[in-house]
Amino acid sequence: MSVVPIILLGLGGVGRALVRLLVEHRGLHAAEYGLTFSLLALCDRDGGVIALYEGLDDVTLLDLVSFKAGGGRLAEYSAGGPQNDLAAVIDIAGRTGAVVVDCTATEATVPALLYALDKRYKIVLANKKPLTVEQEVYDRLTRAGRTEDGRPPRQLARTRWETTCGAGLPVIATLNRLVASGDPVQRIAGTFSGTLGYVMTGLQQGQPFSEVVTQAHELGYTEPDPRDDLGGVDVARKALILARGLGWQMDLADVEVTGLYPAEMDGLSVPEFMAALPTLDADLRRQVETAAATGKVLRYAATVEKGRCVIGPTLVDAASPLGRLTGTDNLVEFHTRWYAPTPLVIQGRGAGVDATAAGVLSDIVELATMGKE
């Protein structure tokens, strides 16, 4: 039986779901993989709870999950006392083979992640931000060692970031496999937002934009401010991670994003924005009708091709995998030398805390079984 120490950063929805899955599947991981996961430290924005030797026990873990779900801060949690220096937590808690899991949504973890890598820990990221800041940070997190000329080599052995793009769908794993085999990827096209999938499906069915957005907002499918979805920046981060995965060197500012509302509406309050939505209906209806007139359909897609990442309403063939998609599923097409004329397609739920946490757990098991006999 191998004991795998885990340091978990972030106890939002995904982090809490991950803790629940780790506790729920202790039997599976022991019996099927010979692994015992030991949570040495849980950290949130300004605090941490640490149990250095045996790891936190399951009763405490589930109590912490409830505490956090109720809006608590770890700095106030009685069992462990405050810890607000992530590097110190990693330093103290670290052991050979430790895995640092980042389920936050902030770039503030970057120094701690780089420090952990320097200490030869393994890293699992559900957090997109560290991979979408400067290229150098991406390279350090996903490439290993030092070379004299040029960039260090890719390493698949110590970092996993599957859930940064399409939650638990095997998008990054597929990309990494294509790159490793030398199969030239000519184009990646995909939808990476269930919310925008819902909106585009409604538009295609003839609903006015204002109506479908209002509906999605009321159903809780959108962020509290729907512009966080409609603006496309989250999709842009995912596309950037794919492009960098192809070996391209580019930054978020290089991604060409067209949102579903004009920039001048950024100044409005949320109620004002919702009230102003009908002004956008005619233009989007026209785009949908123009598409239909040429056998196409309109998708809110990311296209990674010929050195460019383009995000926005996109005309796709109605008969293509993307064109046939409806609803909130994500779908990614990889067009390559060997996957032509039809692409390699990955489709399914691309969001949700449980599917994401399950993907994070797969990443952890992969790293933990590596090098293990």
Place this chain on the structure above:
Amino acid sequence: MSVVPIILLGLGGVGRALVRLLVEHRGLHAAEYGLTFSLLALCDRDGGVIALYEGLDDVTLLDLVSFKAGGGRLAEYSAGGPQNDLAAVIDIAGRTGAVVVDCTATEATVPALLYALDKRYKIVLANKKPLTVEQEVYDRLTRAGRTEDGRPPRQLARTRWETTCGAGLPVIATLNRLVASGDPVQRIAGTFSGTLGYVMTGLQQGQPFSEVVTQAHELGYTEPDPRDDLGGVDVARKALILARGLGWQMDLADVEVTGLYPAEMDGLSVPEFMAALPTLDADLRRQVETAAATGKVLRYAATVEKGRCVIGPTLVDAASPLGRLTGTDNLVEFHTRWYAPTPLVIQGRGAGVDATAAGVLSDIVELATMGKE
């Protein structure tokens, strides 16, 4: 730079394509992964060519590929002399970190593979046979170490068999990830034969069975004896590999296979079989029409569900991913706790020597980068 010794068993189409890819992508693997693949030994049915220290040079490798493509036997190849004892080849050629790659289509490699695992080499299988003989062989190849009570643990670190099911499509990787995360897989449904996909698409478009099979035969889409495709046994092997991947203990004899022709036609010669095909037209036309009358379509599918593997003509919802598939692509639906109501879907070319060899190469790179810094 890490040197990764490779011993390749089998120089059929996939083995030869793999050698070409390894030579073609030397620069990529050196620059991007810090890896140099060194082919120490190539073996076919009754011979081998070995170069123990530096590995075979690229000129010799490409010459060997041409020689084999022209129908030669390695036992007759002048450079290395005959070697007909695979274990001895592995013994001689083996080095730390060696990867044994099985691109044959015979279970005769099993003793050599087990011997290689005992010597702590890594294994990549494109060959389905070793995973579809006795359960114990599957377990030894895909599980590691010894436990006192029950089966040894799964190990993801030393064996890869992605291309045994759907060629380069990430089907096994996806299955392994779902299992590792504890997400219960309730049903796997898929098409795993481009040939049968072509036949079923033709049937759905109203072509008589005899006509579409004759066409597929003439286009070289089928095996020389089309019954090798139409009988479904190859699909059954793939389904068994998926079922065993879920942790089920079952044998090929437990897979319930319904072919597209009755068993009494097994005694015919190929020309007799082709001539007798029209006798099957009416029944298949009726099945397609019955399906259509209830909003379903007929697919030649594998269904892995509730302890059973069922292979044969299957009614699926016309609006499901499987129902919407046409042509020769493979498609696999994973229905799980987190992938419900819509499944996780993998779709694309599921055959072909180049796509398969590329998948084998991805497996090799994954194993080679493991444990590497």
